[in-house]
Amino acid sequence: MRFAFSVYSLALLIAAFSPARADNVTVFQEGKKFSDTEVSVKVGETVTFSNKDPITHNVYSSTPGMSFDLKTQKSGESTTITFDHGGEAEVHCAIHPQMVMKVKVQ
Amino acid sequence: MNVAFRLSVLAMLLLAGSTSGMAEPPRSRDQLKEDFVRPTRVPYPDDDPYDAQKARLGQMLFFEPRLSGSKWISCSSCHNPGLSWGDALPRGLGAGMKPLARRTPTILNLAWADLLMWDGRKTGLEDQAFGPITSPDEMNGTIEELILRINAIPAYQAEFKKVFGAEGVSERAIRLSIATYERTIVSGQAPFDRWISGNESAISDSAKRGFDLFNGKANCAVCHTGWNFTDNGFHDIGMPDKDIGRGAWLKIQSMQQAFKTPTLRDIDRRGPYMHDGSIETLAEVVDHYDRGGTARASLSDEVRPLHLTGTEKHDLLAFLATLTGEDPPVTVPVLPSSQTASR
Numbered sequence: 001m002r003f004a005f006s007v008y009s010l011a012l013l014i015a016a017f018s019p020a021r022a023d024n025v026t027v028f029q030e031g032k033k034f035s036d037t038e039v040s041v042k043v044g045e046t047v048t049f050s051n052k053d054p055i056t057h058n059v060y061s062s063t064p065g066m067s068f069d070l071k072t073q074k075s076g077e078s079t080t081i082t083f084d085h086g087g088e089a090e091v092h093c094a095i096h097p098q099m100v101m102k103v104k105v106q
Numbered sequence: 107m108n109v110a111f112r113l114s115v116l117a118m119l120l121l122a123g124s125t126s127g128m129a130e131p132p133r134s135r136d137q138l139k140e141d142f143v144r145p146t147r148v149p150y151p152d153d154d155p156y157d158a159q160k161a162r163l164g165q166m167l168f169f170e171p172r173l174s175g176s177k178w179i180s181c182s183s184c185h186n187p188g189l190s191w192g193d194a195l196p197r198g199l200g201a202g203m204k205p206l207a208r209r210t211p212t213i214l215n216l217a218w219a220d221l222l223m224w225d226g227r228k229t230g231l232e233d234q235a236f237g238p239i240t241s242p243d244e245m246n247g248t249i250e251e252l253i254l255r256i257n258a259i260p261a262y263q264a265e266f267k268k269v270f271g272a273e274g275v276s277e278r279a280i281r282l283s284i285a286t287y288e289r290t291i292v293s294g295q296a297p298f299d300r301w302i303s304g305n306e307s308a309i310s311d312s313a314k315r316g317f318d319l320f321n322g323k324a325n326c327a328v329c330h331t332g333w334n335f336t337d338n339g340f341h342d343i344g345m346p347d348k349d350i351g352r353g354a355w356l357k358i359q360s361m362q363q364a365f366k367t368p369t370l371r372d373i374d375r376r377g378p379y380m381h382d383g384s385i386e387t388l389a390e391v392v393d394h395y396d397r398g399g400t401a402r403a404s405l406s407d408e409v410r411p412l413h414l415t416g417t418e419k420h421d422l423l424a425f426l427a428t429l430t431g432e433d434p435p436v437t438v439p440v441l442p443s444s445q446t447a448s449r
Contacts, residue, residue, distance in 0.1 A: 095406075
């Protein structure tokens with residue numbers, strides 16, 4: 001049982017520290033920062049933006065061909081977006097423009 | 107194995123629970139004070155580092171009316187150091203004394219700013235420098251004409267050569283010089299700063315209660331964040347005018363009628379208030395936030411009726427009064443004569 005627990009703990013640790021690339025990537029907004037400066041997904045995969053701050057954010061991208069607007073997200077809210085074609089989106093918070101990251105879609 | 111699996115699932119749930127925006131206990135006054143410690147040095151970008159001669163040249167250009175089409179308006183005409191780097195008018199006055207659409211913002215502490223102007227249309231001080239200079243509504247100059255004009259003054263030629271070498275008088279050199287000078291404009295030590303540094307008698311008990319309200323019930327600090335009292339962000343605070351602000355540049359709902367959060371440094375010297383200068387006194391500003399602003403789709407989630415008592419409003423105003431610095435007088439530079447060349 002201890003061995004099994006260790007395996008699962010190890011899995012958790014690997015998940016926590018592995019590069020942000022999976023079928024469904026989650027990016028947190030905390031301390032007026034994105035948790036990742038860059039994430040990569042494949043075409044058709046999703047990125048979930050989850051607001052852990054006590055304040056409202058508004059994630060968007062105005063990159064030509066990759067633009068989206070998740071509208072305002074209150075504290076604790078999450079929104080998932082599917083990227084259906086390749087490209088590189090520069091992502092900001094409209095309310096706090098110092099928040100910036102990239103989503104690479106391959 | 108099953109138990110182990112359940113434990114792992116529980117661990118995941120605990121991890122998830124600890125990161126899902128759960129309410130945290132209120133922070134103590136001493137903990138909150140940590141957010142307001144002044145920085146020890148001014149940040150300069152790698153591509154426009156501090157240089158004393160460049161800052162001095164930038165100061166000359168900042169006070170230089172020959173950078174306007176009329177040779178009559180300088181940056182300092184609106185950003186007057188005697189008025190905490192504003193003009194104390196409801197709305198700025200531009201070329202031909204034409205009233206502008208918005209109030210002149212202070213330029214205090216812009217070294218720490220991101221996007222500039224009420225609507226964030228400028229990406230930095232170097233980008234912003236020629237904005238008002240070339241705006242037909244403001245200083246009404248053209249870059250080509252101004253460079254020729256400045257380059258015709260030998261004393262300026264010599265100053266630019268000292269700082270920029272063979273490049274001499276150029277658009278880039280003017281941008282870098284003005285931006286460098288503007289980064290040196292920092293609000294002075296205020297009673298609030300002395301309190302943050304540990305002098306408990308620097309501000310009144312009423313102001314201390316106001317600080318608690320500022321960070322709590324009145325919800326001010328959510329946007330007026332940190333030592334410079336701004337999140338450098340954009341919010342629709344529910345003013346009743348029709349100016350769409352940031353929405354003209356970023357066409358998404360939350361940015362309609364959103365404006366940049368101004369610093370609160372020297373705030374009791376910088377009336378009238380708001381982007382349109384429509385509120386005369388700080389007490390009326392507090393009343394505006396207490397009411398919660400005009401309800402509409404773009405109104406910030408952070409703006410809502412506060413139900414402040416009269417005593418609480420008094421305490422908030424006492425706190426805001428502690429943010430005014432004791433700045434030394436600003437020395438205005440002696441500008442080179444245009445006649446020098448013909449002597």
